[in-house]
Amino acid sequence: MNITHAVNGKFGQYGGQFVPETLMPALAELESAYAAAIADPEFTAEFDWLLKTYVGRESPLTFARRLTDHLGGAKIYLKREDLNHSGAHKINNALGQALLAKRMGKRRIVAETGAGQHGVGTATACALLGLDAIIYMGTVDIARQQPNVYRMKLLGAEVRPVESGSKTLKDAINEAIRDWVTNVDSTHYLLGSVLGPHPYPTIVRDFQSVIGREARRQILAAEGRLPDVLIACVGGGSNAIGLFQAFLDDESVAMVGVEAGGLGIESGKHAARFADPDRARVGVLHGTRSYVLQTADGQIMETHSVSAGLDYPSVGPQHALLRDVERAGYTIATDEEALEAFHLLSRLEGIIPALESAHAVAEVIKRAPKMSKNDIIIVNLSGRGDKDLDTVIKLTADSHQPSAKN
Amino acid sequence: MTLKTIESTFTRRPAFMPYIPLGYPTPAASLDAVRAVVAAGADMVELGVPFSDPLADGQTIQAATQRALENGVTVETCLQMAAQLRAEGITVPFLLMGYLNPFLAFGLENLTAAAARAEIDGFIIPDLPPEEADEMDALCRTRNLALVYFLAPTSTPERIALVAQKARGFIYLVALTGVTGARNQLSDTLPQFVARVRAATNTPLAVGFGIGDGAQARQVAQFADGVIVGSALVKRMAKSTAAVRALAEEIAGAVHSL
Missing domain, CATH: 3.40.50.1100 (Rossmann fold)
Incomplete structure (x- = not known):
């Protein structure tokens, strides 16, 4: 059993790609773009340089x-x-994926956030790289994380309240995925944790x-x-x-x-x-x-x-x-x-x-x-x-x- | 002979394939809606099984399936409702349409056995692409049930070939890049998309997402083998069974006139 890397998109029986067909080509595109990026010394040098001089x-x-x-x-x-x-640690992944999105020619970024840290990380990375950020956030979380909502707005992101279901992180992910399904040609979904369909658990893990x-x-x-x-x-x-x-x-x-x-x-x-x-x-x-x-x-x-x-x-x-x-x-x-x-x-x-x-x-x-x-x-x-x-x-x-x- | 029933549906004329979320607005009313669309001329019915997190659905179906959950509808209830409709003598093919997790919780082996007993003819599972479907595919084959795969405007030639090779019954073509829900206009590129898939397979092609009235259904029926209508009917379900029947008759008339 390989515990360090996904094999055919899976960690043992876990992982995989259980998504609507519309997204399957986008996941394949993301996987190959990511493989090319991390093999490119220019990409890794830029990421490392930003981690050092911008993230600190x-x-x-x-x-x-x-x-x-x-x-x-x-x-x-x-x-x-x-x-x-x-x-927070969230900026490591947000910056890595935002660089990847830019390289893929996708200038519109959607993301979900729970505590707001990933939303702030994404809004920050998008401001730095000149990308449009749309952040989905449950209204329950908006109520308990006001400072981060304000931070995201200051950073130029649009915060879209999510009223469905439990109005927390899982519902924000549903809405981010629905947006991605609708705008997949122009949009990168900047998923914030080691979740979701392959290759996200691997990409986020690597950046963290x-x-x-x-x-x-x-x-x-x-x-x-x-x-x-x-x-x-x-x-x-x-x-x-x-x-x-x-x-x-x-x-x-x-x-x-x-x-x-x-x-x-x-x-x-x-x-x-x-x-x-x-x-x-x-x-x-x-x-x-x-x-x-x-x-x-x-x-x-x-x-x-x-x-x-x-x-x-x-x-x-x-x-x-x-x-x-x-x-x-x-x-x-x-x-x-x-x-x-x-x-x-x-x-x-x-x-x-x-x-x-x-x-x-x-x-x-x-x-x-x-x-x-x-x-x-x-x-x-x-x-x-x-x-x-x-x-x-x-x-x-x-x-x-x-x-x-x- | 359930898979055969589905396949033979497409041989005479384009098929009208309504989606009815079971349990919405009440279990009894959803059964009435199925009866109404069948009386109006539906050739096949997709029976919607509710899930708490329907990520391929727009607001209309999200709200309807949420209500169905609040009404206590489960996979088990849906199987019972299908069996009841069969007992009344409704013979058109039934497909259970729902997300994977409730089916997993029921157990895929139990599910396919129970579906066969309830005289259900197959499954449509939007979050189960062919790459992840080996187990369900094998179980459906054993029971001679269809497992319907999707293709989308974004599908590459490689994915079209993959689905063409695995498909049985029909292929569900997503008419637009987006979630379910009626739209004012069909995509200009829909005919070319259907033609691209047609060139790769002889399996019947049913088109769904965004089709809401007779005029749109007639357009689609000119180049597709089946027309799937969901959200527009669901909106009528909130009003009355008569409203469901009126729209179903309009669409069935349009589709069958070709």
Whole structure:
């Protein structure tokens, strides 16, 4: 079983191309254009140059001294994707695909967004490269991510509200795909996670895998050895795969993906595709075969998470394979645990994480104390939390006053 | 002899092939709509199975199938409704049309067996291109059911050849680059698209997406073997069965006059 690359568009039994015929030629065109682009030194040089001079890569690997001392176990390093221009790992993929679209002669870009980070990343890349950006966003997400909506508009993007279904990320993807079906000749669909039909899970993974390549080099420089555990949150799973990919062949390195446990598995109000066998089974959503939260009748379930970026009923196909073959383990953090982690990291390290990334930090809080002081954890701090302040203020009015002692 | 029934539909004259979302606006009303289009002269009926995330559909069918879901309609219910129509003596071919995931949840083997029992003649699954259809294709062959593939204006010569080789029953040609829904005008390039596919296969060609009235249906019937009408009928379903029947008669008359 090849866990590092798709074979005939599939990761084991997962992945594939379950899309209407109208899009099949576009996927073939995208696949060949992508293969040509990454074989072209000019393309890769331009991408690398923009990552360095525009995104600000490489992003630091920060030793979290006070968090490490507080938890009293493993040494904790933070991979600082929150310091990227536009505030999250999403820009890596958005820039890569926008360059690819431009090379393909497609000047109109459509994208979906949940938390708004991918929408902001896409709007940013399109502004930089002079492309038209149309961002689909569910009205529930628009309400809870206002700062990012405003950011996208400032960057020249058109934000189209989506009223259908659960009015969150999955519905935004439906609308983006409908737009793409209608305008496929002129338009590139800039999908934001390792989801959707082949070749998207591969393209997005490749553009994000700079995270793990840097982290591997940085930890070897800092500690002279590989880490014991990698931890990242998993919505679609692009920041997690971005960190994991460069370490897949390093057998000593364990990997943990953290799904949104919402109000708890029993409540049914969560987005934990791997942790809830009663509600999540292998199925097909948005062009790819993977684990899908669905009813017994095969209707897609509405999910819940405090973090919009994890609020999605399916998960990237490569994660499904990594989980089946036990190369990576998957666990959950609840809304409450994520909020606690959000506050703890803010107070101990001076770093306000995105609520998505706070799910990964919550797993660090559980795991680090049980590990030896010689062990090393790298956690992907996939984004910064400025966008979440409204949500957090509302949710923690009673419990976590900012003035509270640590 | 279910696949044969579909194939023989196209031999005499162009076929009128309405799409009726089961369960909309109510299960009983959707059965009435099927009866009405058959009485009006439909040669085959596509029975729509609802899905929560219909990404190839425009707003009319999205809203209708959403309502059907709210009415509790499932794959199981759809099979029962088809069986009921058969028991009443309706003999035109029935095709179940729906997205893949509810069918997967039902189990493809169970589904094809149950469909054969309900005297359904085949399946149309918009998110199941031939590359992903091996299992369903084999199960349908075993039961002598049609599995209908699509071609679109964007399809390359290679894809036309692939679908031509795999197709049984008929090929569903998407009349426009877009989602379902009635449009004011047909695409200028539709005749050339149909001719391109015609040059590659003898399988009957049915055209759907964007066809909403008798005049458009007559235009399409001049060069296609079947005319599929969905959203325009669905809009009438919101009004009354009589309104469905009136439009179906207009379209059937136009298609069959050729």
